[in-house]
């Protein structure tokens with residue numbers, strides 16, 4: 001590799017990694033996640049009373065967690081999630097971030113964790129009006145502009161979802177994405193609540209609403225699409241949009257299986273905040289797809305590579321000349337080395353830039369502080 005890309009012949013003096021008896025594969029892509037939920041694994045208290053539907057899960061768990069985040073807890077969360085992704089052989093994370101009490105500077109914290117540990121990432125702040133109104137959305141969009149791009153980082157324009165933003169914010173997100181030559185990353189039709197809201201506003205659904213307001217430049221990323229029909233997926237295909245399926249999250253939130261995505265031409269795989277081990281996520285996808293009679297699930301991971309190549313201007317075929325220099329070396333199925341953008345970030349099963357044990361210790365400390373802050377939010 002040279003300049004972070006795969007080349008036909010190594011430059012003189014290039015470092016050589018021992019890969020004897022191992023398999024070399026492209027690094028996996030997690031096409032939708034939330035680094036802010038990285039501390040949830042450290043004993044997040046169960047909500048009381050137990051949520052009975054999707055909106056209650058958001059309101060009692062994730063929208064309380066995101067409001068409790070501050071700079072230090074976010075940093076610990078991101079480092080933990082990035083470290084686990086790399087150790088599992090995932091080399092790109094497409095993140096969707098929200099921390100309403102710490103908006104300005106939040107993407108710099110995420111970028112810092114990504115650069116330190118060495119993952120490739122696409123970052124955005126998910127603008128919303130659900131806590132403090134249109135001014136909150138304006139600040140969220142402004143934070144997307146501040147995200148520091150680099151060889152390994154791209155900034156996207158984020159929206160939480162159609163049902164928590166006004167027409168004005170949707171229009172502004174599309175305009176801003178075009179100005180920055182980037183795309184929009186948004187949750188779409190994860191649950192019927194999003195569809196019902198768009199219909200109450202006089203549109204046929206959230207996708208039609210956002211397209212009508214010019215909010216989705218070609219290449220924009222739609223997470224979920226559970227409550228979509230074949231006609232809407234065809235509309236997204238024609239508009240050059242990406243879908244991201246998140247099987248564990250959809251099953252856990254009991255929102256259903258995205259049956260219409262089998263008609264999608266560009267559908268990648270995400271974890272929606274679960275640990276970014278894409279082999280585990282794909283195994284759940286295959287189990288659910290088999291139960292649903294969905295025979296199109298096999299191409300999801302490959303689609304993630306195409307999404308990354310498109311956003312980084314690289315050759316689309318992984319491991320070919322001009323492709324991103326993101327590879328995983330496995331020995332008997334276990335991750336031995338991970339290289340991202342030509343930089344060795346995991347060597348002999350251990351992170352190069354930090355120690356996983358120390359990261360987990362910091363996570364435990366920040367998590368107990370975070371649960372306290374969260375308990376004060378209702």
Ligand SMILES: [Zn+2]
Pocket residue numbers: 032033034096187223272273
């Ligand atoms: Zn999500």
